[in-house]
Amino acid sequence: MFGRLAAQRLNEIRTSIRRTTQASRSFSTALNYHIDTPDNKTDLPWEFNNANKEKVKEILSFYPSNYKQSAVIPLLDLAQQQNGGWLPVSAMNAVAKVVEVAPIRVYEVATFYTMFNRTKVGKYHLLVCGTTPCMIRGSRGIEEAILKHLGVKRNEVTKDGLFSVGEMECMGCCVNAPMMTVADYSNGSEGYAYNYYEDLTPKKAVEIVEAFRKGEKPPRGTQNPGRINCGPEGGNTTLLGEPKAPPCRDLDAAE
Amino acid sequence: MGLGLLASRALRSSRIIRNSTRTIVSTPELKNADAAAAAAAAADAPSDLPKRNPVGGARVHLPNPDDVIEVFVDGYPVKIPKGMTVLQACEIAGVDIPRFCYHSRLSIAGNCRMCLVEVEKSPKPVASCAMPALPGMKIKTDTPIAKKAREGVMEFLLMNHPLDCPICDQGGECDLQDQSMAFGSDRGRFTEMKRSVVDKNLGPLVKTVMTRCIQCTRCVRFASEVAGVEDLGMLGRGSGEEIGTYVEKLMTSELSGNVIDICPVGALTSKPFAFKARNWELKGTESIDVTDAVGSNIRIDSRGPEVMRVVPRLNEDINEEWISDKTRFFYDGLKRQRLNDPMIRGADGRFQAVSWRDALAIVAEVMHQIKPEEIVGVAGKLSDAESMMALKDLLNKMGSNNIFCEGNGMSPNADLRSGYIMNTSISGLEKADAFLLVGTQPRVEAAMVNARIRKTVKATNAKVGYVGPAADFNYDHEHLGTDPQTLVEIAKGSHPFSSALKNAKNPVIIVGAGVFDRDDKDAVFAAVDTIAKNNNVVRPDWNGLNVLLLNAAQAAALDLGLVPESDKCIESAKFVYLMGADDVNLDKLPDDAFVVYQGHHGDRGVYRANVILPASAFTEKEGIYENTEGCAQITMPAVPTVGDARDDWKIVRALSEVAGVALPYDSLGAIRSRIKTVAPNLLEVDERQPATFSTSLRPEVSQKVSATPFTPAVENFYMTDAITRASKIMAQCSALLKK
Numbered sequence: 005m006f007g008r009l010a011a012q013r014l015n016e017i018r019t020s021i022r023r024t025t026q027a028s029r030s031f032s033t034a035l036n037y038h039i040d041t042p043d044n045k046t047d048l049p050w051e052f053n054n055a056n057k058e059k060v061k062e063i064l065s066f067y068p069s070n071y072k073q074s075a076v077i078p079l080l081d082l083a084q085q086q087n088g089g090w091l092p093v094s095a096m097n098a099v100a101k102v103v104e105v106a107p108i109r110v111y112e113v114a115t116f117y118t119m120f121n122r123t124k125v126g127k128y129h130l131l132v133c134g135t136t137p138c139m140i141r142g143s144r145g146i147e148e149a150i151l152k153h154l155g156v157k158r159n160e161v162t163k164d165g166l167f168s169v170g171e172m173e174c175m176g177c178c179v180n181a182p183m184m185t186v187a188d189y190s191n192g193s194e195g196y197a198y199n200y201y202e203d204l205t206p207k208k209a210v211e212i213v214e215a216f217r218k219g220e221k222p223p224r225g226t227q228n229p230g231r232i233n234c235g236p237e238g239g240n241t242t243l244l245g246e247p248k249a250p251p252c253r254d255l256d257a258a259e
Numbered sequence: 260m261g262l263g264l265l266a267s268r269a270l271r272s273s274r275i276i277r278n279s280t281r282t283i284v285s286t287p288e289l290k291n292a293d294a295a296a297a298a299a300a301a302a303d304a305p306s307d308l309p310k311r312n313p314v315g316g317a318r319v320h321l322p323n324p325d326d327v328i329e330v331f332v333d334g335y336p337v338k339i340p341k342g343m344t345v346l347q348a349c350e351i352a353g354v355d356i357p358r359f360c361y362h363s364r365l366s367i368a369g370n371c372r373m374c375l376v377e378v379e380k381s382p383k384p385v386a387s388c389a390m391p392a393l394p395g396m397k398i399k400t401d402t403p404i405a406k407k408a409r410e411g412v413m414e415f416l417l418m419n420h421p422l423d424c425p426i427c428d429q430g431g432e433c434d435l436q437d438q439s440m441a442f443g444s445d446r447g448r449f450t451e452m453k454r455s456v457v458d459k460n461l462g463p464l465v466k467t468v469m470t471r472c473i474q475c476t477r478c479v480r481f482a483s484e485v486a487g488v489e490d491l492g493m494l495g496r497g498s499g500e501e502i503g504t505y506v507e508k509l510m511t512s513e514l515s516g517n518v519i520d521i522c523p524v525g526a527l528t529s530k531p532f533a534f535k536a537r538n539w540e541l542k543g544t545e546s547i548d549v550t551d552a553v554g555s556n557i558r559i560d561s562r563g564p565e566v567m568r569v570v571p572r573l574n575e576d577i578n579e580e581w582i583s584d585k586t587r588f589f590y591d592g593l594k595r596q597r598l599n600d601p602m603i604r605g606a607d608g609r610f611q612a613v614s615w616r617d618a619l620a621i622v623a624e625v626m627h628q629i630k631p632e633e634i635v636g637v638a639g640k641l642s643d644a645e646s647m648m649a650l651k652d653l654l655n656k657m658g659s660n661n662i663f664c665e666g667n668g669m670s671p672n673a674d675l676r677s678g679y680i681m682n683t684s685i686s687g688l689e690k691a692d693a694f695l696l697v698g699t700q701p702r703v704e705a706a707m708v709n710a711r712i713r714k715t716v717k718a719t720n721a722k723v724g725y726v727g728p729a730a731d732f733n734y735d736h737e738h739l740g741t742d743p744q745t746l747v748e749i750a751k752g753s754h755p756f757s758s759a760l761k762n763a764k765n766p767v768i769i770v771g772a773g774v775f776d777r778d779d780k781d782a783v784f785a786a787v788d789t790i791a792k793n794n795n796v797v798r799p800d801w802n803g804l805n806v807l808l809l810n811a812a813q814a815a816a817l818d819l820g821l822v823p824e825s826d827k828c829i830e831s832a833k834f835v836y837l838m839g840a841d842d843v844n845l846d847k848l849p850d851d852a853f854v855v856y857q858g859h860h861g862d863r864g865v866y867r868a869n870v871i872l873p874a875s876a877f878t879e880k881e882g883i884y885e886n887t888e889g890c891a892q893i894t895m896p897a898v899p900t901v902g903d904a905r906d907d908w909k910i911v912r913a914l915s916e917v918a919g920v921a922l923p924y925d926s927l928g929a930i931r932s933r934i935k936t937v938a939p940n941l942l943e944v945d946e947r948q949p950a951t952f953s954t955s956l957r958p959e960v961s962q963k964v965s966a967t968p969f970t971p972a973v974e975n976f977y978m979t980d981a982i983t984r985a986s987k988i989m990a991q992c993s994a995l996l997k998k
Contacts, residue, residue, distance in 0.1 A: 036495035037457065038506045046506055093506055106489030111505035115494040 034122035036115050038093050043124070050094035052102075056086055056193055060102060072103045076113050079103065080120055085193035089129050090121040118172070126161045126168035128216045129187040135174035142206075143182040147171065149206035150184075150213060166217060177202055179234045180226050184209065186216065199224035203231065311335060311353030319351050328394040333401060345387035345398055346374055354400045357409060357438045359416075359523045360475035361388035364579065365484055371416070371475050373438065375408035376400045384408040406442070413443035416473050419454045419498065420524070427471065429525030431538045435473065456501045462509035463991040464516055464584055466533050472526035474500055478518040485581065486512040487713055487733030502526070511996050512733075513706040513976055516587040520570065520580070531588055531988050532568045536560075541567055544897035547884055548586040549641050549811035549877045550983060552772075553685070553707045554886030555582045559590075559878055559897035566590045566878055566898055576686045576947065577886065583706035584992065585977055590878075592986030596861045598873040599902020610871065615903065615913070622870055623918035625853045626834055631658030635832040638664040638821060639839025639858060640810030640980050643882025643894070644941050645930045646907030647812065647819055649922060650838050652933070653911050656920040661828040664816030665843040666809050668775035669826035673817040675957060677950035678784070680814055681708075681888040682802040683767055684947055689715050691803065693763030694723040695756070697746065697787060698969035699771025699807050700730040703976040705887065708807060709733075722763070724749075724756040727771070727969040743783050743964035750789040760794040767803040768796055772813065773972025782962040788954055797953050804954060807887055809972055810980070814885040818938035837864045838907060839874065841981050857910055859901070860981035872914075873904035876982065880906045881927060883934075883941050890947040891940065 038044070052060055059082055067074040079102060083095040096114055100107040114120045121129070132138075132147040147158070150169050154162050161168045177183045180202030188197040201212055203226045215222040230237040313319075319339060321327050326341040332352035339348050344367070349356050359371035369389035376387045379397035384404055392398075399405060417439060424430045456469040474493065479502060482491040490510055494503050504510075510518075518527045541560035548555040548569075556572035569590050571582040601618035602610040626634065636654045638647045647664065654662050663671065672678055683691065688711045701709035715721050716734040723736035726745045739745050739756050748754040752761075760766045770787055774780050787804070790796070796803040808814055829835070830847045837843070839858040845867050848854075856868035859876040877884075879900045885891045900906075905913075908930055915922040924930045934941050940948035973979055975997060977989040 035457075036499060036501050036505075037459075037503050106483075108489055108492035108505060112492040112494060115505070116496045118496075 038111075038122075044092040044094075046093050046097065048092065048094045050087075050092065050098050052083070052098065053086060056082055059193075064102070073105045073109065076103050076105070076110055077117070080110070080114055082193060084120060085189065085196045088127065088192075089125040089187060089189035090123060092122075123159070124161055124168075125170075125187075125189070127166050127188070127190040128168075128213075129189065130167060130169045130213070131172040131175075131185040131187065132169065133173070133175055133177070133181070133183050133185075134171040135178075137174075137178035138182040141181040143184075145206050146182055146184065146204050146209045150209050153210045153213060167213065175200065180231075186212070188216075197221075202226045203228040313353055314350040314355045317347075317350050328392065330392050330394070330396040330398060332398045334397075339392060343392050345376060345378070345385065345390045345392050345396070348392040348396075349376070349387060349398060349400060356387055356400065357442050358388060359434060359438075359473060360477060362477055362480075362521060365477060365480040365521075368476050368480065371473065372412045373409065373416070373442075375405060375412060377402045377404045377408075409442040410444050413439050414447060414449070417443065417447060418449050419470075420473060421453060421455075421470050423471070427468070427525040428466075428528040428533055429471075429522075433525060434523035454498055459503050460507060460509065461504075461527075462511070462515065463988065463995055464530055464588055465510060465518060466528045466530040468526055468528070469501060469503070470526075471524050472502055473524055474502065475523055476502070477521045477523065478502060478527060481518055481521055482510070482512065482515075484717070485517070485710060485714070486514040488512040488515075509995060513583050513585070513702060514581055514710060516584045517571075517581045529568060529588075531591060536562050536567045542897070544878075544895050545572060546878070546894045546897060547811075547892045548582065549884055549894070550585050550589055550980060551583070551705050551707075552808035552810055552813060552887035553577060553705045554811065554884055554890065554892050555586050555707055556892070557582060557586060561878075561897045564898050566593055576684065577888075577890070578707045579710075581707065581710060585706070585979070585983060585989065588988045588992070589983045589986045591988050592860075592982040592984070593876055593878060595987070596981075596985040597876075597901045597904075598859060598861055598865070598871055599904060600873060601903065602871040604869045615905075618870055618872060619914050619917040622855050622872070622914060626657060626918055629834040629853070632661070632824070633831060633833035634659035634661065634836070635823070635828045635834070636662035636836040637838065637840040637843050638662070638812055638816055639837070639841060639864075640664070640666055640812050641839050641877060641982070642812040642816070642907065643877070643880070643884055644815040644819065644891075644934060644938075645882055645927065646838060646911060647816055647821060648930060648934050648937065649908040649911040649915075649924075650836065651819060651821060652922050653915045653918075653920065654836070656915065656922070657918070660824045661832070662821050663823040664810075664812050664821045665840045666772060666775070666813050667816060667821070668780065669823060669828075671775060671817060671822055672781075672784075672957075673820055673822050675950070675952055675954055676818065676889070677802070677804070677952060678954045678957065679806050679808065679817050680950055681769075681805040681807060682797075682950060683805050684888045684949075685711055688712060688767060689718070690801075691715055691763075691765045691767040692719050692721045693759055693766045694721060695749070695760060695766070695768045695790070696723065696725045696727065696736075697768065697770045697783070698727045698774045698972070699769055700727065700732075700971060700973070701769070701807060702730070702732060703971075703973045704771060704773075704809055705807055706976070708887070722756075722759045724759065728971050730971070741968040742966050743779065743786060743969070744966060746783065746786040746790065747964060750786050750793065752793065757790075757794070760790070760796075763794070765801050765803060766794050766796050767805065769805045769807050771807055771969075771972055772809045773970065777965075777967070777969075779962055779965045779967075781960040782964040784954075784957070785960045785962070786964060788957060792955070797955065802949075802953070811884045811886070814887060814889060815883065815891070815938070815941060818885060818941060819934070820937065837868070838911075839981065840864055841984075857907065858981065859904060860985050862981035862984055864981075872910050873902060874907045874910060875900040875904045879904075882907075883931075883944065885941060888947055889940070889949065891942070891944050893944050 063075050063078045079099045083099055084091050087095055096110045097107050100110040132143055154167050156162055159170055177200055182204050183200055183202040186199055208227045212222050321340055327338050328341055329336055329338050330348050332349050332354055335352050337352040346356050356374045358374045360368045367389050369386050374387045375384040377399040378385050458469050459467045479491045483489045490504050490508050494501055519529050540562050544559045546557055546559050548557045555578035556574040558570050558572050559566055560568045569587050571580055573580045600612040601615050603613050605611050634657055636650050651662050713734045724739045725736050726739050728741055749757045774783050791804045833852050835854045837856045841863040854868045855870045856864045857872040857874050859874050877894045878897045880896055882894050883891050912922050924933055975993050977992040978984045983989045
């Protein structure tokens with residue numbers, strides 16, 4: 005009996021040791037504190053360009069004038085688009101000035117949301133979905149293929165500054181898993197695009213990356229030629245006719 | 260080993276079973292409402308429940324009987340006003356709810372979840388700090404559900420908390436430590452890696468060990484709500500969440516030390532006190548702060564002959580539960596530059612230690628050789644009432660009446676007490692809805708008064724007008740002008756701010772004590788009086804006319820009538836007795852004057868002194884100090900004196916005997932009876948004595964205000980007196996934090 009207990013205990017210890025080797029997870033592209041670098045310093049000038057100044061006014065008009073700080077997320081988004089996909093600390097300060105709050109209140113928001121990048125990203129920021137449905141359908145292979153093709157690590161920018169690859173949690177496209185998002189910052193906030201590429205295979209993903217490199221805009225949505233949007237391959241197998249009216253009441257009579 | 264394991268396993272399994280039964284019996288009343296209600300009614304019947312006392316002497320104020328609701332805490336009925344939270348109701352019922360993020364003086368965050376209690380008919384435990392109490396609510400704080408909830412929360416809090424209590428300065432006075440002993444489980448189940456967080460540099464006062472942080476956000480709320488510096492924030496999300504400033508920034512607030520007290524764990528601790536002592540080795544002495552005129556209530560923690568730290572004491576009328584950084588960290592100045600022997604300056608200009616007998620004999624001899632009107636006494640800014648009384652009596656016996664307290668100017672007006680104290684009282688400022696600050700920067704002159712003004716401005720959007728040199732305020736204010744001409748305009752009603760004062764219900768005017776040193780001070784006070792008269796500032800039910808003093812000794816000195824006979828007495832003095840006076844201007848003193856310095860620090864006064872008489876500092880003696888609002892308080896000796904030093908009043912008494920004019924008292928009690936004949940209010944300790952007559956009795960003045968701008972009364976918040984100037988920590992602060 006003691007032998008069995010000892011074996012059980014040993015097993016427990018083993019599992020506990022195995023678990024502790026797990027690396028810590030990070031949720032964001034950057035640290036939760038700022039370190040001065042030549043291109044990211046508090047004293048660098050940063051302001052919205054003229055076209056975006058109009059947009060800032062428009063965004064602010066959506067909110068009551070005594071709750072200007074409500075505009076902090078759309079303004080940070082605009083600043084990020086203008087700044088090539090990432091937010092230097094000076095851009096956050098500029099937003100704080102616009103919404104009239106202390107800079108720290110903007111930093112809090114920017115560090116909370118993972119879609120605000122506080123380090124440089126590529127002109128095309130590729131975000132591979134890593135949540136369960138996509139993972140089951142092979143998202144890890146896709147990320148691996150892209151990383152290998154570009155020769156970078158996750159959250160690293162390629163030497164030419166064109167690409168960076170990140171991971172994201174579920175983007176609600178599980179029916180077409182696996183998928184990735186491409187945030188296109190190559191043309192500032194005017195040409196900003198945020199498109200889903202679905203039904204990927206490692207080969208297809210690399211092709212899409214290459215198309216972006218050539219300056220093309222590959223068609224968004226499912227990459228499986230047999231499917232239309234999220235319909236099944238080879239056409240519908242159910243719901244073939246017009247949907248029936250609800251049985252409970254006569255819609256025509258209601259009109 | 261095997262048996263022990265077996266035993267622990269058996270214990271654990273039995274615990275699990277008990278837990279599961281707990282959850283099963285949690286809400287039977289939901290299934291059978293009538294029976295449960297009947298049972299509850301039976302249980303709630305005013306039975307033989309023992310009377311409970313509210314936690315910490317909490318008192319309920321029930322202003323409107325219609326707004327009173329009754330709730331039941333563990334079956335014990337308690338009446339509370341509407342709007343109170345469940346946690347407050349429990350406190351009044353005498354049940355202390357564990358909490359980390361809740362702090363009565365800060366906004367409610369509700370993010371630590373430690374205060375979970377069971378509320379009948381609620382499907383889940385509720386966070387009592389954020390839940391308003393509703394009529395008839397049945398709160399249960401000691402049920403299995405509540406206990407299990409706390410245990411679970413505690414387990415989560417300890418998940419990422421390093422168990423480094425042996426090397427943590429908070430050990431022994433740590434909320435997390437205490438509450439995990441009281442409410443936590445006896446073992447953890449966490450086997451993963453603990454997270455670690457980079458420490459932040461918040462300046463020379465606050466040490467951070469951010470890995471210990473449990474994200475209660477008390478410091479963030481304190482910084483933005485009380486201190487008024489929006490520097491701290493909660494960064495990141497999930498398990499990566501951390502407190503920080505994002506960009507490296509020192510905490511440049513004069514109240515930053517208070518985050519050490521409100522931090523429930525050891526994440527924010529005192530940098531100067533780091534690794535110096537354990538809190539259970541310290542002897543606490545309840546005393547009074549003398550570094551400014553507020554008289555904050557402090558506890559001096561000492562070990563043996565050394566002051567180890569200073570922490571605040573609760574006093575709702577004066578400092579609430581905060582103290583300024585100067586009060587908290589000046590204490591290392593008590594160990595440096597101390598005078599410990601009587602000394603006489605020899606012919607070569609060097610000091611030589613002598614015996615008390617010799618030193619006093621020389622002083623007495625010189626004093627007798629000099630004409631009485633050429634004898635001048637100056638009380639320092641840290642002097643207590645007893646020693647000032649003794650010095651005045653000594654000088655009067657010698658035939659001189661030239662005695663004054665530094666900071667009060669050369670021609671102080673001590674006739675009307677309302678003309679130099681804060682008539683509104685510090686806590687009374689909270690009722691104000693408009694402020695006019697004249698030549699005063701409360702933030703550096705009296706940080707705790709400034710915290711009150713800020714509290715009021717935040718709560719009522721009170722308007723603040725400021726006349727004086729450009730200054731840094733931590734609340735919205737209007738800079739009206741820099742010289743007294745602005746006051747004349749406001750008095751005439753031609754200034755835009757006069758309408759704000761006129762419309763205010765409870766206007767407050769605060770005049771800085773820096774005005775005392777101005778040549779046109781009478782005209783400035785006359786202008787202020789006119790403003791007060793025109794705007795109904797002084798009424799039977801409200802007195803909004805205040806003077807904010809700078810030093811701890813000022814109010815008592817004026818009460819005791821330390822007013823020099825001539826405002827040119829220094830120019831003609833042949834004998835000057837400096838009792839701790841370091842900031843009095845001695846430039847015009849004749850070169851052949853004989854200067855006696857009695858004090859505890861080798862500071863400015865010593866440079867000119869011929870004889871040094873070492874005295875004890877306020878941490879080493881008992882003495883009465885009156886604060887700026889006219890409340891007398893007593894300091895208590897926490898540590899023994901240094902070297903051969905003596906209490907101030909004893910030195911003066913001894914000198915009087917050597918000089919042949921013995922003073923008629925030789926104990927503190929006797930000297931206090933003497934004070935009673937001069938200023939009886941000084942003996943009403945811990946009770947604010949309001950002034951009897953208003954300043955409207957002041958004589959008319961023909962003086963005109965000059966165009967000279969007001970000057971800042973305090974140049975450096977961290978260094979205002981002999982002790983703070985000797986402090987290394989204060990020197991660091993002035994180098995790093997002063998803007």
